[in-house]
Amino acid sequence: MPPHQELSQTHNCVIEPRGNPKKRRDKVYVGCGAGFGGDRPMAALKLLQRVKELNYLVLECLAERTLAERYQAMVSGGDVDPVGAQEKVIEVSCTNSDSGTSFEKSYVPEDGVSTYLGAAPIVECLEKYQPNVIITSRVADAALFLAPMVYELGWNWDDLKVLAQGTLAGHLLECGCQLTGGYFMHPGDRHRDISLPSLLDVSLPYAEISFDGKVCVAKAEGSGGVLDFSTCTQQLLYEVGDPSAYVTPDVVIDIQNVSFQSLSTCRVLCTGAVPSGRSVPDELLRLVPKNCGWKAWGEISYGGYECVKRAKAAEYLVCPGVDFNILSYIVGVDSIKAAEIDENAASWATCKDIRLRMDGLFDSKQQAVHFTREFSALYTNGPAGGGGISTGYKKEIVLEKQLIGREHVFWKTGMKFTNGISSNTEESRDEDATSSCGENGPLQHAQANRQDSYLPRSPQATGTSAAPTGQKVPLYAVAHSRAGDKGNDLNFSIIPHFPPDIERLKMVVTPEWVKKVVSTLLTTSSFPDMDAVMKRDKWADEHVNVEIYEVKGVHSLNVVVRNILDGGVNCSRRIDRHGKTISDLILSQQVTRPPCLCSYTTTFLQQSDNPLVSPAKRKKKNNFPRWVFSKRSENKMSFTGTLDKCKACDKTVYVVDMLSLEGVPYHKSCFKCTHCKGTLVSRAPSKVSALFCGTQDKCATCGKTVYPLEKVTLEGECYHKSCFRCAHGGCPLTHSNYAALDGHLYCKHHFAQLFMEKGSYTHVLEASHKRSASTPPSEPAEPNPEESAQEEEAAAAAADDDDDNKEENPKPETP
Template identity: 30%
Template sequence: MRRSENSVVVLGGAAGAWGDSSFALPQLLDSERCDYIFLDALAEITMAILARARQKDPALGYATDIISMIGRELPRIVQQGLRIVTNAGGVHPRAAANVLRGMATEAGVEIRIACVEGDDLMDRLDELSDLDLAEMSDGEPLVTGPLSFNAYLGARPIAAALGAGADLVITGRCVDSALALGPLLHEFGWGLEDFDLLSQGSLAGHLLECGPQATGGLLTDWRDVASWHDIGYPIAECRADGSFVLTKAEGTGGLVDVRGAAEQLLYEIGDPGAYLLPDVTCDWRHVELRQVEVDRVEVKGAIGRPPPATLKACAQVVDGFKVTALLMIGGREAAAKAARLGSELTTRAARLLERDGHPPLRNVDVEVLGAESTYGPHARTTHSREVVIKISMHHDERRALSAIVRELGSFAMAVTGLSAGGRGLPKPTPLIQLRSYLIPRDRFAPTIHLDGASIPYLEPSPAAPVARPADSKLGHEPIPVDELIEVPLVALAHARSGDKGPDANIGVRARHRDFLPLLRNQLTTRVVADWFAHRARGRVERYELPGIDALNFVLRDALGGGGISSLRFDAQGKAYAQQLLDMPVRIPRAWLAHAALPALPSRRS
C-alpha cells in the first residue's frame, strides 16, 4: 500500500562495507526508530574475495560476517516488525538466504526471505563476447577467464521482492544506493519516470551507504567529532516528496552536520550533473543542505533524468601475483636508510630473478611511511627517526616472489635499526585487475525467489536518455583587491576523497560562500594536476556544485591501477583530500578576520 504524502519512512544504514562494526546493527535496533535497515557489504575487492571463497567451497561466496550478524538479531528484527535489505549475498545470494533460513528456524522465528539474482554474468561470457564490449578505461576487449563478472542492478527488483511480502531481501551485486531506493519505491510507489524523486531517494542511499562516514566519520574537522568508539550510524527520515533528514541514534557519538553531509555527497562521485545509476541519472549540482537541529540535516533539491541505456558490469581477473613487505627502521637517518634499502632490495631481486631464470619484476613500488613519500615533492618531513618501508612487487610467478621474500631476512643483518616486528615472511597473493564494461540493459533479466518460490518479475523499459543540461555560467568573480597572504587550502575549505576503479575523486567544499570565487580562480585543473603529478598519470576534470558551494575533481589513472590491483599503500586515494588541503592558496589579508576562517594549522600539523 502506498504511504500518504505526509508519512515518513525511516531508513538506517548498518554497514558501509564487509568488516564494518558488529555494534552497528544492534545500535540501530536499540534506537527502535527504523522501518528498514540496510547493510552494504560489497566493494570491488570484496567481489574478488567472495569469488575465490566460492571456488574453494561452493557453499560460500557471500559476506559471512554480515549474514551472521543479521542472523543473531533475527528475533529483535521480527519483534520490531522492521525489514532488512542487504547485498551481502555477494556472488551466492541463494546460499546466504538458506543460511539465514536455518538461523531463523534455530531461533524459532518466522521470517520471509527473498533473494535477487541476475547480476552474475559468468555463465554468459560466450554470449557477451559477441557484443564487442570495450573496457571503460582503456578500450580493451572483453577479458577471458575472469574470476567473477557481475553487473550493477538497480532498486526495482528489491522493491518487487518487498511488494511480494519479503521481510528480508538479499541481493548480489547492485548499486549501493539501491539498497535504500528499493524500500522507498515500495513504500511511496514512485513511478518509473519520477526522476527527481528517484534521484532524491538515491541520494539518501548514497549518504547512508558508507555507514558512519555520514555521521562524523572521515570529517576533515575531526576534532569536532565527539567520539569514534561509539559513533552513531546514519538514519534518514524520508518523505514522499523525496526530501529527507539525515540524523543518527540519540546518545551515540559522531556528528551530523552540513560539513559531513556535504563531504559524503562528494565522496566517490564523478560528474555530479550526470551520476549514472540503473534507475536514474542523478543531478546533484543544486542539492541543498540545511542544519535544522543538532545532529539533523535536511537534504533536498536533487534532480533526475532517465537512466542510461546500459548497465555497468565489472570483471575481476587474476594477473599474476603480488607481495608486500613492511619493515620498521628506527634511529638517526631512518628515512635515508629506508630509501637505500628499497633500492638495494630491488637490485637484489633483479639479480635473483636473472640467476634463477625468471622474467624481471613487472612492477615494484617502494614507499617510506613516516617520511611523507606519498606527498612526493610536497613532503616536509625527511628527518624522522622511525619509519616503515613498504615494498610491493608484482610478478607472473608466485615462486619468484617467494624467493625474493626469503632474501628479506638477510637485510636485518645489514641495515641498522631494521625490524620486522616479529611477523613471519609475507606470502604472495593473486593480483586482481578490475575490468569494467557497459552492457545494454535489455540483456539483463533479474530473478526473485521468495522462500524458494519464483516471483514473477519483468524489468521495466526506462525512458530514452536525455542530454545533460549545461552547467550554469558562474564565471570568475573578482577577488577583493588587498594585500595577499598565503594560507593552506584547509583554511578555506574541507574535503573528502575516494576511488572509482583506477580513478580518484576529491570533493572540495568552501567553508563559506565568500570563499568560493577564490577557490574557482585558484583551484584549476592545471593546478590540481601539477600538485598530484607524482601520483596521477591521466587528465584532471573539475565539476561545480553551486548548491553546496563545492568543486569536485576527478583524477584519471591516479591510483596505480586501483584498489584491488595497485601496489601503493593508499590504493584508494583516501588521503588525497588531506594532501590537497595542504596546498597553499593566496587570500586577502582582511580575510584573516572572517568568522568562517578557522585557526590556521601550523605547517608541521
C-alpha cells in the first residue's frame, strides 16, 4: 500500500484551552530512549524489553529502527529538517515490509532559524493521527515528555500545577542515563564509587505520571547504575539558571522546593514543582545562526629533558601576528586551565612527555590556513624533538538567542502512512503493569523511609557525617557537583553529602570565591606573564558575573557564571567547549569548613507547641521569641515552617532571606526599586506607597544615621557595624548567629544561656525594659557586660517570685 500524506492547518503558538480534553488513562509511563544524538542505540531497546508497562519512548535523536506495536516514539532528531527525518523512518519501515517507495525531496530552511516549541503540536498529532512515530523540529526537551502526559491524562493548558510536575518529570528524564548513574561515578568520592560492571549495565530512566500530577522516576528492576537523592539532585540542577523560574514554552516552574524520596533502589518519588510567579512565558526562544569566523588548531608533542621549555618556544614561534586570537594548552598539565600558574610550574619540572595544543578563531579562511601552515612549519623551524603534528580548520557558527512573541511563531503537523507499521490500538498495549506509586502503600513507605534520601550515595553504604571543622579539605570531601552550559553561560551545582553542611558551604561558596576559581579558565597561554594575568583578572571583573541560588528542597546551591565559556560551545577555542570539567575544578579546591556557630539546634515553634514552657506561662505571648535553642547530640536542623509571604512575589519567605519594611516581609532579591528595579540597600521613606532608592537609615541601636559603608541590615532594621552586638555580652553578631527578643539582639550562645537560667525570658524582658527606660534614646550607652549581668540577676529574682505566685492557682487552659 503506497503511503499517503496529510497536512494540518497552520497554528500560532498562542496558548488556547483544549476543547473537552479526554482522560484516557489514570497514569502514563513515559521512557527516555536517548539523552543526546550520540547515545547508545541499543539502550532504548533494552529499556523496552525490561519495562513492559512503557507507553511512550522519547528520543532526542533519530533512531532508524522499528518499534513494537504497543509503543509510540517521539523523536526531536528532525531539527531543521523534520520532513527529511520522516522520510528516512518511512524508508526503513518500507524496506522492512518489502513495500519500498520514494517521496519528493524534503524542504530544508536555508537560514537554519529555529524556535523552541512546546508540547501543543505533539498533542495535536496524537489526537488527530494516533501515530507510531512522531518526528519534531526544535522542541523544548521537557515538552517532548510533557505532550503524552497532556494527551493521555486529559490535562488542559491552564492546569498549571500538574503541568509543573509533568515538566519536572521531563526535565529529569531528558538527559537519559545522567539520572540513573551515568556521568556520576567518581573513584575519588566514596559516595559515588560505582562498580564498573554496574555502570556497564546502567538503565535509561522512565517515569510514571498520575492524573493528579504525582511523579515517580525509575530505572529497570535489576539494572545497574544508581537512582537516588544524589543523582536526582544533580539532574534537577543541570543546565538551570534561576531555580525559581525554570522557563519552558508551556509553563515556567519553580523548583526551589522540589524534594526526592526513595521508594526503593529503583524508584524515587518527586514532589514540590509548582508554577512560578510568571506561569507562562509570553515569548519563545529563537536561535538564529550567525557566522563567527574560522576555527584553526594545531598539536605537537615533545618529550624528554626540558620538554616544557621547548613547547613554550614552539608557542612563541607560531604566535607572532596572531597571538590575540590564540589559546594554548599543555595537554595533561593545564588542558582545562584548572590550576594556577605556580601550581603548573611545580608539576612541569618532572614532565617528560607533553603535547602542546593551540586553538585560534579567525575572521577569514586565509588567516586560519596561515596559522595551520605556521604550525606545521615547526617540523623544520621549531625546537628539537617535536613530532606528531596535526592541524585543521573549519568554519564556525554561533546560535544567537532572540525572544519572539508567541503570536509570531507558527507550526503545523503532517502525517504520512505506510503499511510497514501497524496502527496503534488500545487492545495491542500491555495494560497489566502494576503501579510503582500506588494510592497508599508506596507513599506510606516513602514517608517511613524519608531519611533514605540522606543516606550515602554509594552501593557500599558508607557512613555520612559532617565535614571536619577548621582544617583544609578538598571540596570533594564535603560535596559533589555537575556542570552544565547554556550558550556562553555555565552553571554548576554544589550538593553536600551531609545536608546540614549547606549552611557552612554558603559561607565558603561566595560570588567572589567562585570568580577567583574560574578566572584560571580565561588564561590564554600556558606561559603567561604578570601583565597577561592582570589583563585576565581585569576582564573577569568587567565581564564575568556570578549568581548563587539556594535550592532549599534539596539542600543545595546552584551557581551560575555568566560569560565564562569563550563564546559558547559553537565557537569556543577550549578543549572542553561545554565546560563539563569545571565541576571538578570547583570540587578540587581546598576549603576550610567554618566552625559551627553554635552547638544548639534551631527549632521554630508555635507558642502552644513549646515543650520548655509551662501552660500557665504560655499566656504571656510577649515572653516567647520565634525560636528557642535546645542542646542536642547531633547537629541537625528541624523546622515547623513559616507563614510569612513576600509582599512582592507572594511566596514563602524564610528568616535568612527576609527583609522587613514597616512590618511587611520581602525576599532580599525582591526588595527592589519600583522605578529602576535596582536592589535596595536602605529603607524606603515611610510616607510613600512604593519602594524607591534613598538613604534615610537610622541605626536601630543608637538612632544615628547609618551609611552603606558601615551598615548592617537585619530584618528591615539597620545597624552600625560597631552597634551590631549582643545586648547581654556585647559580643559581635553575624546574620547567622543572632536571636531577637522584644527589639533587642543577642548572640545564640547567650540567648540560650539566658533561657536555661530561668526557663523563660521574663527576666530578660524586664531587664531590657529597665535599661531602655533609664537610657536616653539619643545617647545610647555601649553595653556593659558586668552591669547587664547584675541588672538581669536582680530582675530574674523578682521574676521568679512573680511567676511562682501566678502558678499557684493557674486558670484552666483551652488547648
